[in-house]
Amino acid sequence: MSTQKPILQENYLAYLKEKKLMGSRCKACGQTDLPPRPICSKCLSSDVEWIDLTNQKGTLTTFSCVHVGTRKFEERGYSAKNPYAFGVVTLDNGAAITALLQGVDPKKPETIKIGMKMKLKFVETQTPAGVQVDVGFEPL
Amino acid sequence: MGKLAREVAIVGAGISHFGAFPDKQNPDLWVEAFLDCIKSVDKGIDVRKDIDGGLYLGNFTADLFTGQGHLGPIMADLVGLTPKGATRFEGACASSGLAFRHAVLAVASGVADVVCIGGVEKMTSLPTAGVTEALAAASDAVYEARVGATFPGLYANVASAHFHKYGTTSEDLFRVAIKNHENGMLNPKAQMQQTIKDIMNSKIEKVKKSGGDVPAWKDEFDFLRSPSNVMVAYPLRLFDCSLITDGAACLFLAAKDIAKKFTDTPVLVAGTGQGNSSMALHDRGEYTTFIAARTAAEQAYKMSGLKPTDIKTAEVHDCFTIAELVAMEDLGFAKPGKAAELVKNGETKINGSIPINTDGGLKAKGHPVGATGAAQVVEIFKQLRGKADKRQVKGNPEVGLAHNLGGSGGTCVVHVFKRI
Numbered sequence: 308m309s310t311q312k313p314i315l316q317e318n319y320l321a322y323l324k325e326k327k328l329m330g331s332r333c334k335a336c337g338q339t340d341l342p343p344r345p346i347c348s349k350c351l352s353s354d355v356e357w358i359d360l361t362n363q364k365g366t367l368t369t370f371s372c373v374h375v376g377t378r379k380f381e382e383r384g385y386s387a388k389n390p391y392a393f394g395v396v397t398l399d400n401g402a403a404i405t406a407l408l409q410g411v412d413p414k415k416p417e418t419i420k421i422g423m424k425m426k427l428k429f430v431e432t433q434t435p436a437g438v439q440v441d442v443g444f445e446p447l
Numbered sequence: 448m449g450k451l452a453r454e455v456a457i458v459g460a461g462i463s464h465f466g467a468f469p470d471k472q473n474p475d476l477w478v479e480a481f482l483d484c485i486k487s488v489d490k491g492i493d494v495r496k497d498i499d500g501g502l503y504l505g506n507f508t509a510d511l512f513t514g515q516g517h518l519g520p521i522m523a524d525l526v527g528l529t530p531k532g533a534t535r536f537e538g539a540c541a542s543s544g545l546a547f548r549h550a551v552l553a554v555a556s557g558v559a560d561v562v563c564i565g566g567v568e569k570m571t572s573l574p575t576a577g578v579t580e581a582l583a584a585a586s587d588a589v590y591e592a593r594v595g596a597t598f599p600g601l602y603a604n605v606a607s608a609h610f611h612k613y614g615t616t617s618e619d620l621f622r623v624a625i626k627n628h629e630n631g632m633l634n635p636k637a638q639m640q641q642t643i644k645d646i647m648n649s650k651i652e653k654v655k656k657s658g659g660d661v662p663a664w665k666d667e668f669d670f671l672r673s674p675s676n677v678m679v680a681y682p683l684r685l686f687d688c689s690l691i692t693d694g695a696a697c698l699f700l701a702a703k704d705i706a707k708k709f710t711d712t713p714v715l716v717a718g719t720g721q722g723n724s725s726m727a728l729h730d731r732g733e734y735t736t737f738i739a740a741r742t743a744a745e746q747a748y749k750m751s752g753l754k755p756t757d758i759k760t761a762e763v764h765d766c767f768t769i770a771e772l773v774a775m776e777d778l779g780f781a782k783p784g785k786a787a788e789l790v791k792n793g794e795t796k797i798n799g800s801i802p803i804n805t806d807g808g809l810k811a812k813g814h815p816v817g818a819t820g821a822a823q824v825v826e827i828f829k830q831l832r833g834k835a836d837k838r839q840v841k842g843n844p845e846v847g848l849a850h851n852l853g854g855s856g857g858t859c860v861v862h863v864f865k866r867i
Contacts, residue, residue, distance in 0.1 A: 316589060342590050348730075368734065369604045369734050370607055371603030371604050371606075371607060371683075372678075372680065372681035373597055373599075373600045373679075373680045373681075374678045374681070375597065375680065376595060377576075377597055378579075387677065390678075390681075391595055393595040393596060393600060394604060395729045395734065403729040403730070403732070404590070404729050405590055405591050405594050405596060405728065407594045407595055422611075430594075
């Protein structure tokens, strides 16, 4: 009997906290979904399991450099003078995720290139509730 | 499938002034739009007697903007619709497009003969940071907002992808803003009744008066390229973004066979369509087009028997300049990647071959999110009846279209209209 944790958003976030990027893999058709889904996005089977994507490489698919952020990002010290970049990274296995971009210069967006090869680099932020870990990617 | 059980027509349409009004709340904006709608019904309407189907109301989030939920009965009661029923629809910026579609379906089904449909949003009750936060509630909170996505940021991702795939440029986006401001100048209800050139010149005057260094802007493109047009989310700048607006819109729908009781010039709802997509951009696998819009358009065209080349005026959801180009491509006015060319050639201006956002669009008329979908239909109603005054499209347009997009494309509603 499988003892895997149920495919819940809470568990995805708990894995993130352990610095693991976990998606779901459909046992019926092999589709990988990221973020994980309890029902396969391709064949709608609910026979899915966790798959560890932490070591996957990817490609920058699109991005933006944000000068006017949400309050939470302003609290982290970001502003028009200190913008941040986020975008979509498509993993080599086809799954895609929205991520903070690390190791790039958001003040020089012309140096950030769609098509760049990327690897995972988790972003840790100190919050009143403890350390928050988010999905980040940096150029290879 | 794909056909209404009976035909439905618009018999009245009205709109409030759009802008930032410290002294007006949701009920005040709504009543203003309702009274304007009443005025447009040339043969008159007895609200209590004639409207049997109650109110279909679009509102995104009065809850977050003003602390008031459950708007349906409040707004219905103010205009004499108690106790006929009132339903509030929420689909982010497509809220009143959704309300309109479902009002059409109610009349088409025979449940009601005449209904009232509207949209209202009071946004300026919060400071800009609060508005950004409230709007961010229409993106995916865990997978997008948590890693820094804002609404301008998400559309900026669409713009970056479009630039990369098709060679679209910031200048292409500026042309959309310039055109919509030119149209807004002709609309007495618009929030911004100034061209971008006027705005540029007033900035120059201001600097001259203060004795500072006068900027050497050759034209409005120069101004839009300058740091005065601040970056919001690269590649989108301030003048690529729509406005934070208070406003409301209201329309009356009737079964086509009784429409002429209210007016000799009703406008037929020839086609209605609705689509959705996954909420987060990253789940879609395509970043330069919205499947929700293509789906809604396909349904609306099919039902109406009309095609993109039949459309003589359109209101499209230009929450950001890039969204107007993508809408034109999703609606079939241009091939993918080719919308910018139409704009550059002036084809989307009021005197062009496919006038778009004649009322100034979300960019200049304003974008009270929950009222926008209904307000777009108000403009098409005016255009098809020849009542759009200074911004009237020449040659008596017979067919128009409205495209209302929610969030970053999670919801889309498209309607095609025809003069009867």
